[in-house]
Amino acid sequence: MELAHLRVFETLADELHFARAADRLGLTQPAVSRQIAALEASLGGKLFDRAKRSQVTLTATGALFLPEARAILRQAERGEALARRAARGEVGRLEIGYVASAAWGGVAAALVRRFLTRAPKVEVHLQELETPRQIEELAAGRLDLGIFRTRPAYPTELKVQPLLQDTLQIALPDSDPRAAQPVLHAADLADARFILPHFGEEAGFLARIQALGQAGGFPPEIQPPVRDFLTVLTSVSAGLGVGLVPESAGALHLQGVVLRRVADVALNSGLVLGARRADSSPLVRRFLQMAQERPKSGHG
Amino acid sequence: MELAHLRVFETLADELHFARAADRLGLTQPAVSRQIAALEASLGGKLFDRAKRSQVTLTATGALFLPEARAILRQAERGEALARRAARGEVGRLEIGYVASAAWGGVAAALVRRFLTRAPKVEVHLQELETPRQIEELAAGRLDLGIFRTRPAYPTELKVQPLLQDTLQIALPDSDPRAAQPVLHAADLADARFILPHFGEEAGFLARIQALGQAGGFPPEIQPPVRDFLTVLTSVSAGLGVGLVPESAGALHLQGVVLRRVADVALNSGLVLGARRADSSPLVRRFLQMAQERPKSGHG
DNA sequence: GATTTTAATGCATATTTCGTATTAAACTCC
DNA sequence: GGAGTTTAATACGAAATATGCATTAAAATC
Structure with a gap:
């Protein structure tokens, strides 16, 4: 039969x-x-x-x-x-990680929202995780997609695609004399004390600060690590030092803090979308494809 | 797929x-x-x-x-x-008609009971109907099987198979002098008044009585028709006349009535099992086949 | 790095399914 | 009641499909 x-x-x-x-x-x-x-x-x-x-x-x-x-x-x-x-990637379940700073600019939410208008039956689970942790979880199969910050290198089993070209900026107290300058130079930061989040070293921020020090001709002074970027900004506001934060962190508009670009050192830190290279899930493929349609997807 | x-x-x-x-x-x-x-x-x-x-x-x-x-x-x-x-005829529904006299001897019940032990999931519906009516209903498809009395001919769309070789006997009041004889002859019935059921003409009983009269050399005297064989026997018991009833009616053992065989006239009236010739139902086929296994199935 | 394991592919064969043409049977219409 | 029509089954060759054997490709294991 x-x-x-x-x-x-x-x-x-x-x-x-x-x-x-x-x-x-x-x-x-x-x-x-x-x-x-x-x-x-x-x-x-x-x-x-x-x-x-x-x-x-x-x-x-x-x-x-x-x-x-x-x-x-x-x-x-x-x-x-x-x-x-x-x-076709219209039903199923998707575990997506994102870094907190991707939430501030609304990048993560906008992406997921856009995906769900096309595939409403997909069950999306979001987890706020820092970049290194997302890479671990992706490789282990506990995450299907990760929205995290660019790294110099990734495990071979992962593939990433650009999502948002973000630059790192210097966060200063508005009372700081340098806040008057529209753009900073590495040398301006010779006597600065840098406040880093605890994942700053692993996520490559420390390397960026050292590059900054090298360009400005000073050994950078690093404060004890704090919890996250929001704490970095709060600390800057309190006058404890300066921070190196993604441009999109400006979306937070923390009182008493200004962000300034560094003119003479390239401080790129884009947001990327990562997935397992071998992942055959049509949901993941569909998500990646959608994200590529407008790489600089709107912030709202 | x-x-x-x-x-x-x-x-x-x-x-x-x-x-x-x-x-x-x-x-x-x-x-x-x-x-x-x-x-x-x-x-x-x-x-x-x-x-x-x-x-x-x-x-x-x-x-x-x-x-x-x-x-x-x-x-x-x-x-x-x-x-x-x-x-295979193990599930389904079966509409079965039977004549009352087939119930007296237990023939109908025994057949159905035997069938249900083999095919317990079959839904059997029983209807007491007289022979001519069963033939109509079978042809019309409202009955699947009929247990009725032999006829000289049947509609071509029906097929029948023998079930029980029954003979018609004369029912006499036990007070009748002829009740003393073990066997009657046609001539003994010259002055008898015959009591027939209302379906007696259509079912061929009248023809049998006329054959009896011809053999005995008398014109048979027929009483007004009564409801059924049971009423025939009751009337005989009351002394209203004699009856021509199937041997299996003896199973009723009505007080004051005796049955006597007629020696010199063949009065066969077997019970047969009828069905539509074109009926493809495996239930019907199976029932017919089972009934053929032991044509003279036991009375209990 | 050689060997083994395992799934895919090439190719010829066997099976199945299909369509065209025909047959057989029943119904219809005159 | 006989000729024509309708309708399902059958015969047969062709096309499509699936199968098995042999081989290949890729990975894992030792």
């Missing part, structure tokens, strides 16, 4: 006429005759009465089997549709 | 190994590869991850589709089993 048999059976039970059923199925009448004969043989009994050549009717067995056949076909159609939707 | 694909898919999802799955299916490994490839193509997405040649795993889509595939296969198996039982 195959689904093809049941499709023919259902159509013939509707039409009660071999030639018309064949027409509806895009077959010829002999093909229908044989399909029905084969099904009857496999079930071990007649499904249609056709002793009198005209007016085909269902036998008792056929009448009993018809709802069964319909149920099988409908179930098969539902299953097929579900698999097709899943294959 | 065909059931064959799903069977292969389910097995491979169990084994997660193409060669072992092929073994279990009685196929070769390339056949399994191609069945899966075809299913994946028809669904528009991968069901298994096999980038790393060893350790095949389900993709998210595959994992989602697996319970669907199982449900389709189980439903198909249930439907197939149901149809097969129906084709």
Whole structure:
């Protein structure tokens, strides 16, 4: 017994006429005759009465089997549709990590929102995690996608694509004399004390500060690490030092803090979207593809 | 998508190994590869991850589709089993008519009881109807089987098979002098008044009495018709006349009535089992076949 | 780095299914 | 009641499909 048999059976039970059923199925009448004969043989009994050549009717067995056949076909159609939707990335579950600074600018939320308008049945789970942790979790398969900051290198099993070209800026107290300058130079920061988040070293911020020191000709002074970028800004506001924070952190508008670009040192720190290179999930593929459509997706 | 694909898919999802799955299916490994490839193509997405040649795993889509595939296969198996039982005459509904006299001897009940021990899931509906009515209802399709008395002829669309070789006997009041004789002859009934049931003419009893009269050389005297054989016997007991009743009516043992055989006239009136000649129902076929096993089925 | 394991592919074959043409049976219409 | 029509089954060759064997490709293991 195959689904093809049941499709023919259902159509013939509707039409009660071999030639018309064949027409509806895009077959010829002999093909229908044989399909029905084969099904009857496999079930071990007649499904249609056709002793009198005209007016085909269902036998008792056929009448009993018809709802069964319909149920099988409908179930098969539902299953097929579900698999097709899943294959197209319209249903399923997606674990997405994001760095807090991606939330400030609304990048993460905007991406997910855009995805959900296209695939509303996908169950998206968001986790705020710092960049190194996301890379770990992605590799371990506990995350499907990560929205994190660019790194000089990534594990080979991961692939990343650019999401937002962010630059790092210097956060200063507005009372600082340097706040008056529209743009800073590395040398301006010779006597600065830098406040870093605890993940700053692992995430490459320390390396950036050292590059800054090298360009300005000073050994940078680093304060004890703080919890996150928000604490960095709060500390700057309190006058404990200066911070190196992503431009998008400016979206926070913390009272008493200003952000200034550094003119003579490249301090890029884009947001990227990472995933497992081998991930075959159509959801992930679809998400990545969508994110590429407008790499600089709006902040709202 | 065909059931064959799903069977292969389910097995491979169990084994997660193409060669072992092929073994279990009685196929070769390339056949399994191609069945899966075809299913994946028809669904528009991968069901298994096999980038790393060893350790095949389900993709998210595959994992989602697996319970669907199982449900389709189980439903198909249930439907197939149901149809097969129906084709073997193990499930369904059977409308059976019977004449009251077939109930007296227990013939009808015994037959049905025997059938139900073999096919307990069949829904049997019994209707007490006289012979001519059963023939009508059978032809009209409102009865599937009839247990009735032999007729000289039946409509061509019906077929009958013998069930019980019954003979008609003369019912006499035990006060009647003829009750002393062990066997009667036609001539003994010259002055008898015959009591017939209302269906007696149509069912051929009148013809039998006339044959009796002809053999005995008298014109038979017929009383106004009564309701049924039981009323015939009651009337005989009351001394209103004599009756012509089936031997199996003796099972009633009505007080004051004796049955006597007629030696010189053949008065056969077997019970037969009738059905539509064109009836393809396996239930009917099965019932007829069973009834033929022991044509003279026991009275209990 | 050689060997083994495992899934995919190439190719010829076997099976199945299909369509065209024909047949057989029943119904219709005159 | 006989000729024509309708309708399902059958015969047969062709096309499509699936299968098995042999081989290849890629990865894992030692």
